[in-house]
Amino acid sequence: MANDAFHLNDISVATLLERQSLKWRRYEPDVIPLWVADMDFPVAPCVQRVMEKSTAKGDYGYALRDGDQPAMAASKAFACRMEQKFGWRVDPADTLVINDLVQALFASVIAFTDPGDAVAMQTPIYPPFRDAVRDTGRRIVANPMPDDGRRFVIDAKDLAERLDGNVKLLFLCNPHNPTGRVLERAELEKLAQLAAEKDLIVISDEIHSDIIFDGRRHIPFASISDEAASRTVTLTSATKSYGFAGLRCGVVHFGSKSLKQRFEARIHPRLLGTPGVTGIDATVAAWTSGEPWFAGALDHLQSNRDELIATIGRDLPEVKVRSPEATYLAWLDFSALDLTETPYDFFLNKARVALSPGAAFDPACERFARLNFATTRPILAEALARMVRAVRGRS
Numbered sequence: 001m002a003n004d005a006f007h008l009n010d011i012s013v014a015t016l017l018e019r020q021s022l023k024w025r026r027y028e029p030d031v032i033p034l035w036v037a038d039m040d041f042p043v044a045p046c047v048q049r050v051m052e053k054s055t056a057k058g059d060y061g062y063a064l065r066d067g068d069q070p071a072m073a074a075s076k077a078f079a080c081r082m083e084q085k086f087g088w089r090v091d092p093a094d095t096l097v098i099n100d101l102v103q104a105l106f107a108s109v110i111a112f113t114d115p116g117d118a119v120a121m122q123t124p125i126y127p128p129f130r131d132a133v134r135d136t137g138r139r140i141v142a143n144p145m146p147d148d149g150r151r152f153v154i155d156a157k158d159l160a161e162r163l164d165g166n167v168k169l170l171f172l173c174n175p176h177n178p179t180g181r182v183l184e185r186a187e188l189e190k191l192a193q194l195a196a197e198k199d200l201i202v203i204s205d206e207i208h209s210d211i212i213f214d215g216r217r218h219i220p221f222a223s224i225s226d227e228a229a230s231r232t233v234t235l236t237s238a239t240k241s242y243g244f245a246g247l248r249c250g251v252v253h254f255g256s257k258s259l260k261q262r263f264e265a266r267i268h269p270r271l272l273g274t275p276g277v278t279g280i281d282a283t284v285a286a287w288t289s290g291e292p293w294f295a296g297a298l299d300h301l302q303s304n305r306d307e308l309i310a311t312i313g314r315d316l317p318e319v320k321v322r323s324p325e326a327t328y329l330a331w332l333d334f335s336a337l338d339l340t341e342t343p344y345d346f347f348l349n350k351a352r353v354a355l356s357p358g359a360a361f362d363p364a365c366e367r368f369a370r371l372n373f374a375t376t377r378p379i380l381a382e383a384l385a386r387m388v389r390a391v392r393g394r395s
């Protein structure tokens with residue numbers, strides 16, 4: 001088991017149920033919730049400290065940070081972080097600090113396409129990618145990710161064939177939710193080439209880019225080349241890796257000035273508002289001082305992932321899973337179990353474990369479910385034991 005210097009295993013079910021969290025309050029208290037992508041751990045001490053600093057002083061007025069708008073502190077922390085972590089140099093002036101990334105997905109569709117245009121994306125995919133296209137009157141062009149026998153991969157040939165003149169935007173999710181793939185340079189270069197050939201704007205959601213296992217490296221899409229950067233909008237935030245989604249804060253980076261101008265011509269930045277100062281303070285704290293905590297969290301997540309994959313291999317061999325290269329999410333294929341209901345319903349009803357239903361990520365994936373393993377080892381072990389019992393106890 002991973003080292004637990006930050007006591008990630010110490011939090012109890014009773015404490016988690018006391019939180020007013022979506023994850024723990026959506027279902028009845030006997031259900032183990034392994035669904036929405038939130039972590040169960042206590043937050044990093046540096047994040048907790050900045051929250052306590054504000055609450056202790058009741059410091060809730062319009063704010064100033066380092067003599068400037070608070071958003072600038074987040075933009076600067078983002079720029080430092082990208083250079084330190086990925087060797088990617090960015091100018092804080094090319095960013096917008098917003099509330100959340102789903103907001104940026106919707107805003108990008110409205111800014112860069114017209115009703116009736118199409119947006120391509122690799123499927124299955126995080127459900128708001130689909131919503132942002134469908135709910136704004138645009139069309140989804142699905143580029144399914146086949147399993148090559150080892151892992152899910154990008155099918156560039158299929159994508160090229162689907163890119164007709166109506167497709168104006170490519171949504172990229174890297175690392176990919178729900179398959180847990182970390183796209184490699186050759187894959188990104190191929191996508192960059194296609195984007196250039198078809199003159200696409202690329203919206204690259206890199207929110208999971210810290211949570212990478214086995215020493216792999218994340219490559220920001222915009223860092224592939226100047227040409228790729230010039231057509232890329234990168235979305236990221238600290239909320240996923242540091243577990244404070246409720247505080248709300250995200251960063252949008254535009255790879256060229258003209259891209260930012262084009263975006264702002266349709267979506268005035270004032271329409272997006274700015275995040276509350278708690279989200280900004282937490283983001284700056286996480287990105288500047290959170291690395292020791294995060295290293296422990298990553299270790300814990302990788303160890304949970306290994307336990308999950310080993311348990312499935314040993315006790316649920318009919319369930320097909322590819323070990324996630326990134327994210328704390330596992331994409332499970334239950335087709336071979338021939339369940340009479342969806343895996344989501346089966347495990348909720350028979351095991352009292354809440355997963356995310358596969359069809360939300362792709363209508364063709366009804367026999368799949370996504371499992372969030374960002375919890376304590378005892379909770380994960382109990383959930384897996386319940387799932388194994390439910391499967392083995394089927395009549």
Ligand SMILES: Cc1ncc(COP(=O)(O)O)c(C=O)c1O
Pocket residue numbers: 037099100101102103126173177205207208237239245249250
């Ligand atoms: C790929 C991806 N993008 C965006 C989000 C949500 O980000 P936000 O809460 O900032 O909208 C998630 C949450 O799970 C995600 O997995």
